[in-house]
Amino acid sequence: MAVSRAYLDHNASAPLLPAAREAVVAALDVAANPSSVHGEGRAARRIIEDARRSVAALVSARPEHVVFTSGATEAATTLLCPDWRMGRGAVRMSRLYVTAADHPCVLNGGRFPSDRVTRIGVDRNGIVDLAALEAALAAHDKAEGLPLVAIHAANNETGVVQPFRTISDLVKAAGGVLVLDAVQAAGRIPLDMSEGCADFLILSSHKIGGPKGAGAIVATSDLMMPVPLIAGGGQEKGHRGGTENLPAIAGFGAAAREAAAGLSEMDKVLALRDRIEDAVVRLAPDAEIFGKGVERLANTTFFAIAGVKAETAQIAFDLAGVALSAGSACSSGKVGPSHVLKAMGIADNLGALRVSIGRQTTEEEIELFADALAKLLARRTGATRAA
Numbered sequence: 001m002a003v004s005r006a007y008l009d010h011n012a013s014a015p016l017l018p019a020a021r022e023a024v025v026a027a028l029d030v031a032a033n034p035s036s037v038h039g040e041g042r043a044a045r046r047i048i049e050d051a052r053r054s055v056a057a058l059v060s061a062r063p064e065h066v067v068f069t070s071g072a073t074e075a076a077t078t079l080l081c082p083d084w085r086m087g088r089g090a091v092r093m094s095r096l097y098v099t100a101a102d103h104p105c106v107l108n109g110g111r112f113p114s115d116r117v118t119r120i121g122v123d124r125n126g127i128v129d130l131a132a133l134e135a136a137l138a139a140h141d142k143a144e145g146l147p148l149v150a151i152h153a154a155n156n157e158t159g160v161v162q163p164f165r166t167i168s169d170l171v172k173a174a175g176g177v178l179v180l181d182a183v184q185a186a187g188r189i190p191l192d193m194s195e196g197c198a199d200f201l202i203l204s205s206h207k208i209g210g211p212k213g214a215g216a217i218v219a220t221s222d223l224m225m226p227v228p229l230i231a232g233g234g235q236e237k238g239h240r241g242g243t244e245n246l247p248a249i250a251g252f253g254a255a256a257r258e259a260a261a262g263l264s265e266m267d268k269v270l271a272l273r274d275r276i277e278d279a280v281v282r283l284a285p286d287a288e289i290f291g292k293g294v295e296r297l298a299n300t301t302f303f304a305i306a307g308v309k310a311e312t313a314q315i316a317f318d319l320a321g322v323a324l325s326a327g328s329a330c331s332s333g334k335v336g337p338s339h340v341l342k343a344m345g346i347a348d349n350l351g352a353l354r355v356s357i358g359r360q361t362t363e364e365e366i367e368l369f370a371d372a373l374a375k376l377l378a379r380r381t382g383a384t385r386a387a
Contacts, residue, residue: 006365008324010207011156011184011300011356017209017258020251024211027250034244035235048244051253058186058208058256059201061193061218067239068249071215072183072204073105074229078240079179079200079217080110080150081226091224093177094145097136099128099152099162100343106150106181107339111229125294126160126344128167137174147176153185157340157354159300160291161189168198177224183207187259188266188297193220205248209358210255214248262359269359270298272366276355277301279370283377284308290341290352302354307380310351316379317353320372325354 007015027047032040034048049063056063069075084091096112100119109117118136121129128151140147149171154161164180171178180198182191187208191197198220205214217239219225225239232241280287284305291302304310310326317324338352355369 003321003362003364003368005321006323006361006368008322008355008357008361008365008369010358010361011159011354012325013206013212014209014358015360016206016211016251017255019258020210020255023254024247024251027247030246034246035233044246047246047250047253051249051256054253054256054260055203055216056218058260059182059191059193059203059218060195061201061220065193065219065222067217067219067236068244068252069215069217069240070213070245072181072202072207073215074240075202075204075215075217076103076105076150076179076181077110078229079202079226080106080112080148081229082112082116082145083227084224085227086224092145093148095140095147097133097147097149101126101155101340102150102152103156103181103183104339106152106179110150122343124344124346125291126155126158126340127294128162130163130166130170133167134170134174137170137176140174140176142175147171147174148179149176150179150181152181152183153191154182154189154297154300155291155340156184157338157352158291158302159184159297159356161185161295161297165195165197168196171199172196184297184300187256187262188299190263193218196220205252205255208255208259210253211248211251213245214252216252265359266298269357269361272357272361272363273298273301273355275363275366276357276369277303279366279373280305283370283374290344290346299358300354300356302352304350304352305377306350308350308376310353313353313376316376317369317372320368320375322369322372324356324369326351 030044032044034044052066053063056066082093096117098106101122120133153164168178178198179200182201183204186203201218203216206212230241280303287303287305289303314326
């Protein structure tokens with residue numbers, strides 16, 4: 001059956017899953033405050049704790065080490081902080097190390113002053129320069145405080161997966177703390193906090209098919225935590241003040257359960273992505289697919305075609321019924337090259353297009369994409385001949 005629209009922008013926001021929608025609607029009928037001690041309040045609390053267990057299970061963590069936030073940006077800003085606490089004692093993080101290809105919420109350094117943020121380069125595939133990171137950590141002055149390293153598990157534009165287990169080993173050897181931005185990776189590749197993939201993870205509900213307005217910090221322990229970004233009535237064990245967003249958290253938990261179960265289906269997603277890339281290369285042999293030579297998420301392809309301006313192409317695809325993006329959704333409306341491609345040392349005069357799919361994506365949607373691309377390139381060829 002032919003489709004009239006194809007939503008191929010899951011990295012910006014995944015479609016709300018039916019199970020998540022049901023959980024949100026059910027939670028809307030629970031009027032009580034989760035901090036209240038009466039029966040209605042305890043019912044609300046049970047919903048939150050069920051969601052906490054589901055989010056923890058997605059990344060093999062302990063439920064008591066999950067802190068709910070309003071989203072990934074808040075989680076990042078909370079963690080990227082110079083001032084931490086270990087029990088009643090203060091711990092200082094004197095410098096933050098990020099990669100030049102990180103998401104803006106990490107790249108901008110959170111609560112660190114700009115002169116305390118070091119950006120580590122990446123290679124042409126977008127993989128962090130491990131030697132440069134190791135050298136930077138070796139040169140870190142521990143007399144001033146500990147090094148804090150924040151890096152994406154998988155890039156939101158290219159889908160390139162970082163060697164985060166190797167990075168974790170480097171950070172541990174340097175006596176530092178590792179924050180892993182797992183927003184795009186969660187539900188798409190296995191993440192296991194019990195195996196020490198990071199000290200902290202950042203998660204987002206709407207990237208895995210949950211509602212917007214919920215995210216999480218997941219820790220290996222609660223021995224050491226940053227000074228709260230939002231202080232309030234002691235919710236989330238004092239790590240994040242404010243009454244919990246019960247419907248969003250309920251939906252987040254439902255989406256986490258679906259994402260955990262769906263990890264076994266990523267081969268099907270990969271097959272669809274391969275069809276996308278086959279169509280791109282067949283129709284435009286001069287296309288460049290970024291990060292193709294290294295491990296990437298099964299759902300993401302980021303490509304550029306000579307002579308095709310990304311912003312113009314994005315509009316053409318939309319008019320043809322295909323929703324995709326020209327890089328990060330957080331950069332929509334901004335004129336300029338992708339900072340990710342710039343970090344990779346790739347000239348980006350025209351921009352690139354990102355196609356990101358999910359387990360709900362159909363073959364018919366891929367066919368609609370290929371048809372729209374063929375028409376776009378036909379217009380390019382016609383314009384070239386006319387010129």
